[in-house]
Amino acid sequence: MKEKKKIIIIGAGLAGSEAALQAAKRGINVDLYEMRPEKMTPAHKTGDFAEFVCSNSLGSYDTCNASGLLKHEMEMLGSQLMPIIHEVAVPAGNALSIDRNLFSSKVTQIISNNPNIKVIRKELKDVPTDIPVIIASGPLTSDALSTSIKNMLGQDYLHFFDAIAPIIEKDSIDFNKAFFLNRYNKGSADYINCPMNKQEYENFYNILINSPKIELKSFEKDAKFFESCLPIEVIASRGIDTLRFGPLKPVGLIDPRTGTENYAVVQLRQDNKSASLYNLVGFQTNLKWGAQKELIQAIPGLENANIVRFGVMHRNTFINSPKVLIPTLQVKNIPHIFFAGQITGTEGYTESIASGLLAGINISKYILGQELVELSRETVLGALTHYISGDVQSDFQPINSNWGILAPIDADKKIRKNKKLKNELLAKRALDLLQSISKNV
Numbered sequence: 077m078k079e080k081k082k083i084i085i086i087g088a089g090l091a092g093s094e095a096a097l098q099a100a101k102r103g104i105n106v107d108l109y110e111m112r113p114e115k116m117t118p119a120h121k122t123g124d125f126a127e128f129v130c131s132n133s134l135g136s137y138d139t140c141n142a143s144g145l146l147k148h149e150m151e152m153l154g155s156q157l158m159p160i161i162h163e164v165a166v167p168a169g170n171a172l173s174i175d176r177n178l179f180s181s182k183v184t185q186i187i188s189n190n191p192n193i194k195v196i197r198k199e200l201k202d203v204p205t206d207i208p209v210i211i212a213s214g215p216l217t218s219d220a221l222s223t224s225i226k227n228m229l230g231q232d233y234l235h236f237f238d239a240i241a242p243i244i245e246k247d248s249i250d251f252n253k254a255f256f257l258n259r260y261n262k263g264s265a266d267y268i269n270c271p272m273n274k275q276e277y278e279n280f281y282n283i284l285i286n287s288p289k290i291e292l293k294s295f296e297k298d299a300k301f302f303e304s305c306l307p308i309e310v311i312a313s314r315g316i317d318t319l320r321f322g323p324l325k326p327v328g329l330i331d332p333r334t335g336t337e338n339y340a341v342v343q344l345r346q347d348n349k350s351a352s353l354y355n356l357v358g359f360q361t362n363l364k365w366g367a368q369k370e371l372i373q374a375i376p377g378l379e380n381a382n383i384v385r386f387g388v389m390h391r392n393t394f395i396n397s398p399k400v401l402i403p404t405l406q407v408k409n410i411p412h413i414f415f416a417g418q419i420t421g422t423e424g425y426t427e428s429i430a431s432g433l434l435a436g437i438n439i440s441k442y443i444l445g446q447e448l449v450e451l452s453r454e455t456v457l458g459a460l461t462h463y464i465s466g467d468v469q470s471d472f473q474p475i476n477s478n479w480g481i482l483a484p485i486d487a488d489k490k491i492r493k494n495k496k497l498k499n500e501l502l503a504k505r506a507l508d509l510l511q512s513i514s515k516n517v
């Protein structure tokens with residue numbers, strides 16, 4: 077009997093799960109190593125695969141948004157996780173949000189039942205050298221494996237900090253003050269809004285800027301934060317109104333009781349299918365837990381909030397991809413080693429799944445002796461992989477989907493200045509291109 081081709085994937089997170097299903101779909105045997113629950117990371121809570129560690133939102137699903145377009149690109153490339161995401165989606169206006177526990181348990185079940193995937197619940201401490209591998213061990217890669225990767229690449233790691241937002245029980249919210257509404261009244265009313273007048277906002281702000289934070293260890297003191305996911309206390313430290321123009325902006329939220337916009341609004345997003353839990357949007361934080369409770373309970377409507385998960389902050393590790401990767405996600409000069417997920421410096425849930433998708437396709441092609449896929453910068457996924465593996469940048473930082481990294485469109489100035497029209501054209505160009513190549517993928 078002909079022996080089947082085999083690969084190893086390290087990490088059954090978002091990228092590793094998608095990659096494993098891609099390879100299995102192509103008839104490749106996968107040994108999938110996952111260290112949880114035997115060895116947990118500081119952020120994961122379960123032993124299930126593809127766990128969403130913080131927010132339950134994947135952002136927009138609109139093709140006129142770069143992250144939304146990326147999701148459509150992934151669907152065209154045959155993503156295995158996207159259909160499960162739709163199955164477990166919870167109402168969230170224009171965004172795609174999910175019941176995270178249901179999602180992880182479904183992914184775990186599907187992977188565990190796949191005859192081509194052998195799940196090995198064990199920490200892999202060394203990068204195997206004699207077999208094709210995808211390293212998808214995430215921003216919280218275990219120490220032993222981190223050392224092995226560092227030795228293999230001959231490069232130091234880079235890192236930044238990411239924080240998690242608290243989750244509260246819906247039953248503990250006072251709906252005499254809070255109200256359901258989506259910004260600009262779009263779609264059904266999915267978000268819970270806690271309105272603040274000027275005095276309430278200033279009280280909240282004063283508590284926030286005087287709240288004690290969890291001390292960083294000395295080696296973490298020069299840490300960088302990811303700019304689009306800053307802890308709320310860092311945003312507040314930039315001025316009294318930064319929150320009102322950021323996560324607490326009241327724009328487009330007309331209070332049904334007064335018919336006017338409030339001074340500031342705290343939004344809560346549904347966190348599970350049964351709608352018993354809600355997370356605080358933009359409230360990722362590193363405050364001490366007692367201080368988090370005081371702060372949250374200073375928000376009108378949340379005076380008796382029952383917090384089921386507090387915010388915490390974690391160090392995220394990523395490799396210096398511009399120095400070590402090529403756009404197929406292979407290591408330069410070590411073509412049988414691939415990287416996928418947040419460890420490559422693509423930031424975000426959607427981006428992690430997307431790079432797992434590409435790595436899963438490419439490692440399969442590699443092993444089957446076929447030409448690997450290098451997506452062009454006309455697609456969001458291609459733009460991301462070219463960005464991280466591009467010319468060496470002096471200060472490489474993680475990147476999430478955005479229009480700025482795509483190849484510019486060839487259109488006249490008038491169109492290029494019309495943001496909506498320009499994005500529509502960029503989206504059409506990407507989807508047309510993928511349509512033409514998806515058959516060969």
Ligand SMILES: Cc1cc2nc3c(=O)[nH]c(=O)nc-3n(C[C@H](O)[C@H](O)[C@H](O)COP(=O)(O)OP(=O)(O)OC[C@H]3O[C@@H](n4cnc5c(N)ncnc54)[C@H](O)[C@@H]3O)c2cc1C
Nearest residue numbers: 087089090091111130131200213214218417418424425428
């Ligand atoms: C604290 C925090 C909050 C975040 N919040 C958000 C957010 O709100 N929104 C967002 O879009 N993105 C967020 N991210 C970023 C990113 O989207 C997630 O980290 C995402 O899970 C990354 O996917 P991944 O597959 O690369 O890694 P992971 O999903 O972390 O998967 C890696 C897997 O590898 C396993 N592993 C590690 N080392 C080993 C080993 N040696 N052997 C075997 N298994 C191993 C881990 O247990 C884990 O299951 C956050 C990240 C962190 C750390």
